[in-house]
Amino acid sequence: MMMLWCFYRCLFFVSLLNNVDLTSRKHHGKALILDGIIQCTEHDEFSYQEMISFLPLCAHPSPAKVLIVGGGDGGVAREVHKHPLVKEIVQVEIDAEVIEASKRYLPFMAVGFDSDKLTLNICDGFQYMKEHKDEFDVIITDSSDPIGPAVNLFTESYFGLLKGALRSGGIICSQNGTVWAGLDHVKETMEHCRKHFTTVKYAVASVPTYPSGQIGFVVASLDERDLTVPKHRFGEKELGEMELRYYNSEIHSASFVLPNFVRKVLQ
C-alpha cells in the first residue's frame, strides 16, 4: 500500500458525470474510472488491450469479421484494427458517455474509433447478437467487472448468445477477473462458458493498476482446437510496425500457463 502511494505524486481529479471519472497521475498518466473502479490507465492499458484482442485473433486462422462488445474507451478497436487479416469490425457499446469521455480525454485509446474497418453502434449487445446470428469469426467482450449491469456478461445465457452470433470455427475472448481475489467466480464463469463451447481456456496478463496486478481472460472456441498456440505468428519487424508493446507469439502460449493453485480449481 505504501509503495502504491509513491506512484501517485501529482493528482488532479475531473468528475464529469455520475459514474464516469477521469484522473491524471504523474506516473500512470490519465486514468478512466467507472463506478469507482479503474478501467484503464495510460501507463499500462496496452497490455490488457493487446492481449484481449490478439489472443483470440491469433488463435483463429482467418479472423475476417470481429465483434467487440463493450470497449467504450476504444482501446480494443485500436488493437483489432492492427491485425492484417481482420477486414471488418463491429462494435456495440451501450454507454455513449464512455465513448464521448474517451474521445475527449483519452485520445490514445479513442483513436480506435477512427478505424476504417469499424462500424460503431450505440446499442444493447444482447439484442444485437440475437439479431446477428452466425456472423462473426471472433467476438471480444471488453466489459467492466461483474458488479451491476455487467454481471450479465458472465452468465451462461450470455455465452449462449455469443455462440449464436459466431460463425463456424468461431472464437471468443472475455475479460474474466483475477485468480488472486476471485478464483471462485473465475471458475463459475468458465463453467458457464463450457455449457456452450467445446474448448475453454484461461489466460492471464500483467496489468499493474488492476487489483492483484493481473487480469485474466476466458478464451473459447466452438470446436476442439489448441487455443494456446497462435495460428498466425508475427515476426519482430511486424510487431514493431503494429506497435505491439506486450503481445508476441511466445507470450500468447505462456499466458495460458497457470500456477498450481489455479490449475487445481480450473482444470
Place this chain on the structure above:
Amino acid sequence: MMMLWCFYRCLFFVSLLNNVDLTSRKHHGKALILDGIIQCTEHDEFSYQEMISFLPLCAHPSPAKVLIVGGGDGGVAREVHKHPLVKEIVQVEIDAEVIEASKRYLPFMAVGFDSDKLTLNICDGFQYMKEHKDEFDVIITDSSDPIGPAVNLFTESYFGLLKGALRSGGIICSQNGTVWAGLDHVKETMEHCRKHFTTVKYAVASVPTYPSGQIGFVVASLDERDLTVPKHRFGEKELGEMELRYYNSEIHSASFVLPNFVRKVLQ
C-alpha cells in the same frame, strides 16, 4: 488505489522495532514490512518464495549445496528444504531482528528455520562468501529492494562475489525488481551480472502485494546453458506432496517469456 482499499477491511498494526513492522489484514493475513516496504504477506508470499527457490534449483541438474543470502523470514529456506536433491543449506542473514520477528509472528514462514538441512548464520553475507569460495551449487539472494544497505546486493562486485562462492556449473537467482516501474534498474543489474556470468536471464512471478503485482528475478549460470528448461521436473503427485502452490515445470519456462517492451530493453 480504490480497489486496494477493498482488500483491507480489518487492520491492526504492531510496531515492534524501528524498521521492522508487522500488520494483520483480513484478506491478506499477516504482513512483514521493512523500512515501510512490504516484504511478504500471508496471502501471496508463496509465489515469490517458490519461484526464487525453484527456478535456480530446477535449472541445476544436481543442486546439492545451496547458499541463501538474506531471506530472514525463513520462506526461502522452507522452499529450498523441499527439493529432494538438496542435501545442505547454508543461510546468511545480517539482521537477527527479522528472524526473531518471523519466528514470533510468521510461523508459516519461520518453519523454514526448522529444516534439518539448514545451518543459519547471523553474519555479513559479503564476508561469508569471501571466506567460502567454490562451495555452492546454487546461491539465492533474497534481499529487500535496492534502497539503503541492500543496494550493494545489485552491484557488479556482488555478482563477482557470488561467482567466487559457486562451484563449477553453479547457478544464482536474485530478486530483481519490477519492469513496470524500474526497467532501467533491472537492465543495469543484469548488465552487472553479465560481467561475471555467461548466461543471464530474467523471469517474473505474480505477487499481488508487490508494486505492480509482479516481481522479477535475475537467474544466471557460470556456463552456457538453457536456464528456461528445468532439468528436474516434478509430476503432479510430487508437486502436491511438496505443497507447491505456484511453481511447476511449465510455469518455470513460461516465467522467462517477456512482453515486447521488456525484451527490447533487456535482450
